[in-house]
Amino acid sequence: TESGHPAADVLREALGTGAWRADGDAGGATVPVGDLELLAPVANPSKILCVGLNYLDHADESGVQAPAKPLLFAKFPNALRADGAVVEVPKDISGELDYEGELAVVIGRRASHVGRDEALDHVLGYVAANDLSARDAQFSDGQWLRGKSADGFCPVGPVVVPAEDVADPQALRIVTRLNDQVVQDGSTAEMIFSVAEIISYASHYMTLEPGDLILTGTPPGVGFARKPPLLVQNGDVVTVTVEGIGSVANRVLVV
Amino acid sequence: TESGHPAADVLREALGTGAWRADGDAGGATVPVGDLELLAPVANPSKILCVGLNYLDHADESGVQAPAKPLLFAKFPNALRADGAVVEVPKDISGELDYEGELAVVIGRRASHVGRDEALDHVLGYVAANDLSARDAQFSDGQWLRGKSADGFCPVGPVVVPAEDVADPQALRIVTRLNDQVVQDGSTAEMIFSVAEIISYASHYMTLEPGDLILTGTPPGVGFARKPPLLVQNGDVVTVTVEGIGSVANRVLVV
Known part of the structure; x- marks a missing residue:
């Protein structure tokens, strides 16, 4: 299927060849993946828009009321890391590190004042994301930016899966593992505000540009x-797996 | 003087020729400035970092305690507008529009974990900024992003003045006018956290990249x-003038 997004078609072609896979059969020279530095599949988004408290049970466990409309906050591109990259936590962010597995959306076409029914036409694809958070900074500042956008606090991966290959973004299981322990096991079906509602809502305030990333909130756990509390410790590996999208796994170093 | 910032040297040269001025004497063809769309002098920053409540009297008038460390929040590039551009406020942001005149810093060299003493070496230059805010969205969300980063909510201008031409960034008068009325008249001498302290602090969490913009907070008023309350109404012109930098003036349309 052609999507109408030129970038999505390039993406589909690359995914189809398997060239991005360590065991791909694209032909040509092969390089052990361990010799490569994988880059995040989204480069220089003009914005990384995040939605807070978008799952009822996560709002409950956080001790706050579920918001009446999408609660928007920000990360910056310095936070992006690829699947497999080591997250070196800045040493001034203290130990209260936490994981948040999420479905993330990559915008493919500019969106301004779009309705819910047309919102998904503006999606290039989907990627798994870890909304890493330093709870002390997040809560002591009140404004969440510093605790949410430290260097490395937004791993995304493994690749952007084209929207055409995701039958229903509201029916995807999200599993987060801290080392081998399953710590979150939810479904995007449980979102308070759907992907379409988030895009429509945000686009009435901020023009969304191609390449922009939207993290849609985390399930409980x-x-x-x-x-x-079960916080992320030096050397832990956090793996976020979104059904049909894949996994983003990152070792976290507190240096 | 050569600054060591290639971009700053280009900037100094352009400013020196007066080519950017309507009355410049750079020679060549001239075009009435009214026929041109002026662009913001900072394009696609990876981040627009803002500091909240950085003047004691502004914290007081806001009814909150002055923060013990810089309070960071975000805007995105969709908010940027040039001097002279009309700000068309998205219609879903209601009427509680407010001005905040500020000194803004443009980063010229990557900064990560820099000390206060070396922080200003990372500055390319300075620009005047208006941290436009929709108070209802800002305060009802709790997180300030939506009320601070709507389309057009970050006019900056008129040009980036090279750091070498600003003798002391902590001794600049900031005057904000709502139409013809002076509504803010402060000085960067009154900042709680200096430009150097802000850069050093932020760089310990988030790597600052060339082109990044930092809004350093607003004086009282x-x-x-x-x-x-004296809020911005449809058709009002807000002008922020920073001593030695210049003015950014924008008509605000609520459509």
Whole structure:
């Protein structure tokens, strides 16, 4: 299927050849993937828009009321990391590190004041994301930016899967693992505001540009809300798997 | 003087020729400035970092305690507008529009974990900025992004003045006018956290990239804190003048 997004068609072709896979059969010379530095599949987005408290049970576990409309906050591109990249946490962010597995949306076509029914036409594809958070900075500032947008706090991967290959973005299982332990197991069916509603809503305030990334919120199970808390420690590996999209896995180093 | 910033040297040369001025003497063909669309002097910054409540009297008038460290929040590039551009406020942001005149910093050299003493070496130059804010969205969301980063909410101008031409960024008068009325008249001497402190602090969490913009906070006199409130109305012109930098003036249309 041609999508009408030139970038999506290039993406489909690349994915089809398997050239991005370590075991791909695209022919030509092969290089052990360990010798390569993988880059995040989204480069220099003009914005990384995030939605807070978009799953009822996550709002509950956070001890706050579910928002009446999408609660928007920001990350910047310095936070992006690829699947497999080591996240070196800036040493001034203290130990209260937490994971948040999420479905992320890549915008493919400029969106301004779009309705819900046309919102998904502006999506290039989907990617798994980890909305890494330093809870002390997030909550002590009040404004979430510093605790959410430190260097490396937005791993995304493994690749952008074209929207045409995702039958229903509201029916995807999201599983987050801290090392081998499953810590989040939810579904995008449980979102309070759907992908289409988020895009439509945001586009009434901020023009969305091709390449922009939207993180759509996390299901319950985050570390700070557990009793006792289960926070990310030096050397831990966090893996976020979104059904039909793939996994983004990152070792976290606190240096 | 050569600054060591190639971009700054180009900037100095262009400013020197007066080519950017309507009355410039750079020679060549001239075009009435009214026929041109002026662009913001900063294009596609990877981040627009803002500092909240960075003047004691503004924190006081806002009814909150002055922060113990710089309070960081975000705008995105969709908010940028040039001097003279009309700001068309998205119609879903309601009427509680407010001005905030600020000194803004343009980063010229990557900054990560820099100390205060070396922080200003990373500055390309300075520009005047208006941190336009929709108070209802800002305060009802709690997170300030939507109320601060709507399309057009970050006019900057008139040009980036090279750091070498600004003797002391902590001794600049900032005057904001709403139409002809002076509504803010402060000085960067009154900042709680200096430009150097802000850059050093932020760089310990987020790598600052060339072209990044930092809005350093607003002096007292904002509209929502006045009794009675003095908010920006359809058709008003807001002009922010920073001593030694120049003015950014924008008509605000609520459509």
